[in-house]
Amino acid sequence: MDDQQRLQEMLSQLEIYRSQSEVYQQQIDAIQASLNEINVFQSTLDDISGKDTMETLVPIGAGSFINAEIKNEDKVLMSLGAGVAVNKTYEEAKELAERQKKELEDTLDKLFKDYQRLTDIIGQIAPQAEQLMQKLQAQGLAPQ
Secondary structure (H helix, E strand, O other): HHHHHHHHHHHHHHHHHHHHHEEEHHHHHHHOOHHHHHHHHHHHHHHHHOOOEEEEEEEOOOOEEEEEEEEEOOOEEEEEOEEEEEEEEEHHHHHHHHHHHHHHHHHHHHHHHHHHHHHHHHHHHHHHHHHHHHHHHOOOOOOO
């Protein structure tokens, strides 16, 4: 394989790896957002647990809110996904949230490792491609 073909192959590989790393970054961002939601959920449960009533603001759309009172019935309506929701006690809700959080953290760890592997590969190929490009440019053979 001549240098021009090798350079084209390296540039193609770099493009694929960079695209994959962008997908990983989007997945990492989505999981981090989900983890933040779970943290807010857990904090809110802790705040309202044991209180008979609590005042809060409820969003009604277009950046507007109304005052509302939460009556503590020791139940939380939790979404399980796919339009399914179930009633859980505060303790059950906390346990479920903790399991979800652990699963997301495990997935996030795996994604970070895979993302790092991709960036390491990119870090190895990019300088090689740059050197080959410079060599071909010096020979007047570099692709435009």
